Amino acid sequence: MEARNGVLAMVGACVIWGLSSMYYKLLAHVPPLEVLGHRTLWSLVFFGLVLAAQGRLTEIARLVARPRALAVVFLAALAISTNWFFFIFSIQTGHAVEASLGYYIFPLVAVALGFAFLGERHSAAKWVAVAMACIAVAGLTWGLGVAPWASLALAGTFGIYGLLKRAVPAGPVVSVTTEVLLLAPLALVWLWGVHAQGWTGLTGRHLATFGHDLSDSLLLMLSGPLTATPLILFSYASKRVSYATVGLVQYLNPTLQFLVATMVFREAFTPWHGFAFALIWAALALYSAESLRQERASRRASISVGTSGTT
Incomplete structure (x- = not known):
């Protein structure tokens, strides 16, 4: 029962993430930094209410009181806010296909980062998968004449x-709440500038829609629960199903993004995109098969050790 509920929670999280591009498309007329500012603030409100209902607000205070942990959380906050910005910007500017490619690439980028910064050792099969991803990106760059910067930015951030x-000594909900808490002053300053000073940001557009248009205001407020709900579901699932299962189900997110981009938004999908995606899908199939093999081998080894310990 617990495992089944975990899988259902994981599927729910990935469906929300995968279809969220349609929500941000509804706000395509609102400058991305304005959307990002509201996403930060309303996420803080929603997460704060969740933690308050659980009686866990003091966990934020304990995390903030640790300077080293606070520094890591702040860097994480900058990384995730940059990721959110590129996703919003990609959807608004007609690059949803690239956004989906970025989240397909991410597991393979994680392999390289784990090797470079954590000293992790990977099998030859996983390195072949990483090499296939590199060839896919290089081929797409050659074919289109420009690198898929949105994909690389999303996967990298x-x-x-x-x-x-990995270095934050707190659970995902507490750590993300602290992240948006640290980002909230920046969001407030930016939204003040948009509403009071007419700041336009990177796009050169000025709207200041919140409080002037009811439907847009409600959509901006919805960004809070839309950000928080899948993360809470993901946190629930990760405690109840294996890591390999989490990894496999998580591919539902970029798959739905890809389907929305090509079938709903009708974005261009060239033969070069076909080449890149086919190679990435093959790489992910290899990576997933190797991850499952390693997990089964580890499980068998644990059972063997446990059995020998009782004899």
């Missing part, structure tokens, strides 16, 4: 975020 999160 999310990989760095995951690396930093």
